[in-house]
Amino acid sequence: MKxxxxxxxxxxxVGVSLSPYVAACEQILNRAExxxxxxxxxxxxxxxxxxxxxxxxxxxxxxHAMGAPRIHTQIKLGTRTDREQSLDDKINSVQAxx
Numbered sequence: 001m002k003x004x005x006x007x008x009x010x011x012x013x014v015g016v017s018l019s020p021y022v023a024a025c026e027q028i029l030n031r032a033e034x035x036x037x038x039x040x041x042x043x044x045x046x047x048x049x050x051x052x053x054x055x056x057x058x059x060x061x062x063x064h065a066m067g068a069p070r071i072h073t074q075i076k077l078g079t080r081t082d083r084e085q086s087l088d089d090k091i092n093s094v095q096a097x098x
Contacts, residue, residue, distance in 0.1 A: 001049045004087060006076040008042035009059055011068035021066060025059040032058075037087055042074075046087045049079075 011021045026043065029036050032055040035046040045052050056075070063071055 001079055002084060003047065003049045003052055004078050004085070004090070005045040005052055005056075006042055006074075007045055007056060007059075008074040009056075009063065010072045011063050011066075012070040012072060014066075014068050021063050021068065024062050024066060028058045028062060029055050035087060044087050 007025075009021070009025060011018060014021070022038075022043075026036065026038060029043065029045060032047070032051055034052060034055060037044040045055070047055075056073075060071055060073070
């Protein structure tokens, strides 16, 4: 099943700069060959359910290995059974109405 996810992963107890942790997660998502779109407060991810969830788990494992004792993650996800829809499709649909 295809899924579109909005992922926000926040390491706790590591100081104020989070960009090294975000970069580590982006590398994991890229190695998993998932379509992603980084935004100011997280990352949109498009792919097969199991691949996406395994990559999110790998992000948690990596961030903990980097020294984060705690992680707070928010995941919003959507699936469809009536047709396939990409990140670009969703954005283009709204932009066409503006």
